[in-house]
Amino acid sequence: xxxxxxxxxxxxxxxxxxxxxxxxxxxxxxxxxxxxxxxxxxxxxxxxxxxxxxxxxxxxxxxxxxxxxxxxxxxxxxxxxxxxxxxxxxxxxxxxxxxxxxxxxxxxxxxxxxxxxxxxxxxxxxxxxxxxxxxxxxxxxxxxxxxxxxxxxxxxxxxxxxxxxxxxxxxxxxxxxxxxxxxxxxxxxxxxxxxxxxxxxxxxxxxxxxxxxxxxxxxxxxxxxxxxxxxxxxxxxxxxxxxxxxxxxxxxxxxxxxxxxxxxxxxxxxxxxxxxxxxxxxxxxxxxxxxxxxxxxxxxxxxxxxxxxxxxxxxxxxxxxxxxxxxxxxxxxxxxxxxxxxxxxxxxxxxxxxxxxxxxxxxxxxxxxxxxxxxxxxxxxxxxxxxxxxxxxxxxxxxxxxxxxxxxxxxxxxxxxxxxxxxxxxxxxxxxxxxxxxxxxxxxxxxxxxxxxxxxxxxxxxxxxxxxxxxxxxxxxxxxxxxxxxxxxxxxxxxxxxxxxxxxxxxxxxxxxxxxxxx
Amino acid sequence: xxxxxxxxxxxxxxxxxxxxxxxxxxxxxxxxxxxxxxxxxxxxxxxxxxxxxxxxxxxxxxxxxxxxxxxxxxxxxxxxxxxxxxxxxxxxxxxxxxxxxxxxxxxxxxxxxxxxxxxxxxxxxxxxxxxxxxxxxxxxxxxxxxxxxxxxxxxxxxxxxxxxxxxxxxxxxxxxxxxxxxxxxxxxxxxxx
Numbered sequence: 001x002x003x004x005x006x007x008x009x010x011x012x013x014x015x016x017x018x019x020x021x022x023x024x025x026x027x028x029x030x031x032x033x034x035x036x037x038x039x040x041x042x043x044x045x046x047x048x049x050x051x052x053x054x055x056x057x058x059x060x061x062x063x064x065x066x067x068x069x070x071x072x073x074x075x076x077x078x079x080x081x082x083x084x085x086x087x088x089x090x091x092x093x094x095x096x097x098x099x100x101x102x103x104x105x106x107x108x109x110x111x112x113x114x115x116x117x118x119x120x121x122x123x124x125x126x127x128x129x130x131x132x133x134x135x136x137x138x139x140x141x142x143x144x145x146x147x148x149x150x151x152x153x154x155x156x157x158x159x160x161x162x163x164x165x166x167x168x169x170x171x172x173x174x175x176x177x178x179x180x181x182x183x184x185x186x187x188x189x190x191x192x193x194x195x196x197x198x199x200x201x202x203x204x205x206x207x208x209x210x211x212x213x214x215x216x217x218x219x220x221x222x223x224x225x226x227x228x229x230x231x232x233x234x235x236x237x238x239x240x241x242x243x244x245x246x247x248x249x250x251x252x253x254x255x256x257x258x259x260x261x262x263x264x265x266x267x268x269x270x271x272x273x274x275x276x277x278x279x280x281x282x283x284x285x286x287x288x289x290x291x292x293x294x295x296x297x298x299x300x301x302x303x304x305x306x307x308x309x310x311x312x313x314x315x316x317x318x319x320x321x322x323x324x325x326x327x328x329x330x331x332x333x334x335x336x337x338x339x340x341x342x343x344x345x346x347x348x349x350x351x352x353x354x355x356x357x358x359x360x361x362x363x364x365x366x367x368x369x370x371x372x373x374x375x376x377x378x379x380x381x382x383x384x385x386x387x388x389x390x391x392x393x394x395x396x397x398x399x400x401x402x403x404x405x406x407x408x409x410x411x412x413x414x415x416x417x418x419x420x421x422x423x424x425x426x427x428x429x430x431x432x433x434x435x436x437x438x439x440x441x442x443x444x445x446x447x448x449x450x451x452x453x454x455x456x457x458x459x460x461x462x463x464x465x466x467x468x469x470x471x472x473x474x475x476x477x478x479x480x481x482x483x484x485x486x487x488x489x490x491x492x493x494x495x496x497x498x499x500x501x502x503x504x505x506x507x508x509x510x511x512x513x514x515x516x517x518x519x
Numbered sequence: 520x521x522x523x524x525x526x527x528x529x530x531x532x533x534x535x536x537x538x539x540x541x542x543x544x545x546x547x548x549x550x551x552x553x554x555x556x557x558x559x560x561x562x563x564x565x566x567x568x569x570x571x572x573x574x575x576x577x578x579x580x581x582x583x584x585x586x587x588x589x590x591x592x593x594x595x596x597x598x599x600x601x602x603x604x605x606x607x608x609x610x611x612x613x614x615x616x617x618x619x620x621x622x623x624x625x626x627x628x629x630x631x632x633x634x635x636x637x638x639x640x641x642x643x644x645x646x647x648x649x650x651x652x653x654x655x656x657x658x659x660x661x662x663x664x665x666x667x668x669x670x671x672x673x674x675x676x677x678x679x680x681x682x683x684x685x686x687x688x689x690x691x692x693x694x695x696x697x698x699x700x701x702x703x704x705x706x707x708x709x710x711x712x
Contacts, residue, residue: 100667357660476663483666
């Protein structure tokens with residue numbers, strides 16, 4: 001079995017390897033000819049033909065790898081991507097102990113399941129694609145999350161407030177504002193303990209934590225690329241930094257304003273039913289204090305480096321065909337320096353008060369390595385638009401409301417960062433745009449403005465960020481908040497209980513309202 | 520001397536029965552000797568029981584009452600010819616039981632819950648009690664995508680014993696977070712009434 005002539009020129013690595021394996025002869029050293037390795041080679045090549053049938057039989061003129069890549073890929077090359085997202089969604093629910101200990105291996109499994117056949121099939125080009133997504137998306141993404149997490153972990157709110165409806169609403173409002181500055185994970189980490197302390201003696205407090213998840217762990221992060229990982233991915237893919245601030249503000253104000261008002265009403269109802277002894281008097285309280293405030297300087301530094309990377313364009317150099325921009329290197333190095341300064345200057349006892357540790361960042365690093373690698377075929381297919389394997393899905397998503405609900409529905413059950421990226425590429429594909437055209441398309445006052453793209457992008461941004469609150473698995477801080485609350489003695493509803501008692505009755509009507517008035 | 524409790528089933532309008540019973544006991548100075556059905560957390564009637572009761576136009580009202588007070592009510596009702604209340608049954612309660620289970624995630628709560636179930640009130644026992652304590656040191660601290668509790672105590676069992684004490688214990692623990700309780704199963708003496 002030999003690849004046809006078209007493949008020989010476009011994918012020589014794949015052709016060589018298929019010949020190598022099926023001939024049963026290896027030009028390599030004797031150690032390479034072991035039975036086990038021969039079998040492994042056979043298996044990988046079988047996978048290669050299973051995954052990329054076009055490599056052997058269909059593709060004839062692949063002059064431009066990137067242009068044709070998404071058009072030729074079958075949909076099931078995205079199975080590892082679906083697999084890793086479903087693993088993240090279902091692992092903590094159904095086999096938490098196993099997942100806790102082996103999530104890194106599971107992520108690696110899905111990544112290798114995609115990468116090995118991909119590398120065999122496309123050789124050097126595949127390697128470039130992998131390095132490209134790691135350099136352009138993965139490393140900056142992890143560096144930003146690390147920086148924000150490190151800086152936020154040094155800010156501690158101490159003291160005991162009285163958990164009245166007014167105080168609780170004020171704390172949720174504070175956290176909501178904070179979320180767009182230090183990220184939803186950081187804001188959740190900083191605010192959850194003060195909220196729990198203030199309501200320690202209250203009996204009915206489950207609703208407080210659920211609204212905390214709605215507002216601080218999700219919707220609050222909608223106003224800057226720092227707020228929620230999907231929006232930072234948008235920034236990495238040329239969406240201007242303040243675009244979300246200006247364009248998602250109405251949606252965010254409607255959602256958070258209504259939720260805070262509803263929360264105040266609900267909390268007042270439960271507060272009135274509390275036995276008098278559970279409401280602590282003023283004498284038991286410790287004055288409120290914020291420690292580690294100097295970390296805000298480092299946070300400002302992070303924002304500054306990100307803004308500089310959006311404005312300053314000093315040029316680039318190339319490594320393995322990938323453009324490395326100087327401003328991005330400066331941004332990432334700057335964020336690392338800000339994080340290190342925060343680590344150096346913040347007394348460790350402040351971090352201990354937040355129960356700060358590296359586990360969340362390690363989790364993100366391991367899982368998103370798998371996500372970013374396995375997302376390659378899905379993004380390519382979506383970029384191919386009507387010429388790709390998802391053309392029928394693209395045809396279904398017609399207007400901003402469709403983008404809002406589709407990206408939101410998927411973000412409810414899968415991680416919202418890859419969901420955002422997928423729909424972002426779907427929007428580009430459906431409008432025949434490239435990423436390079438995004439900044440110009442977002443400029444409302446310019447003739448290059450693309451109003452349809454702007455509407456799509458608003459819908460995708462709001463849908464991905466807001467609807468992460470729909471379930472425990474929609475966004476990483478949701479589970480973190482649930483877990484901390486349970487350890488503090490707050491009985492949290494089950495997965496379905498959260499949906500049916502909280503997110504569906506409170507969030508879905510608000511999202512319907514937003515659709516009616518803003519999309 | 521240990522008090523004896525009875526299940527009394529009455530037929531008649533709910534409000535009338537409740538008003539009559541409360542008034543009667545207050546007049547006799549026997550308050551606190553009666554537990555109404557809603558406070559009993561008793562097993563609800565089955566759908567079939569409900570259908571039969573509706574067909575025969577019966578309006579059943581159940582209470583748990585101390586023997587002496589119960590007998591006085593029966594005597595009193597026997598003399599009340601104009602009241603639309605009838606005693607359907609009066610059976611001695613020999614005990615009560617319910618299932619309990621809980622799962623907590625902090626050491627402090629674990630200690631508190633273990634203490635509660637280690638020092639049961641007199642007349643109450645906890646057979647078939649299974650308790651499992653798990654500690655995962657590597658799960659300490661905050662986690663996002665792979666959360667696991669560092670400490671977990673879960674237990675389940677059957678609380679069984681004298682009806683009044685079981686009921687009081689139920690009332691004591693039912694509002695604790697993370698506790699799941701079944702309805703109370705009242706055990707009646709057969710051949711009584």
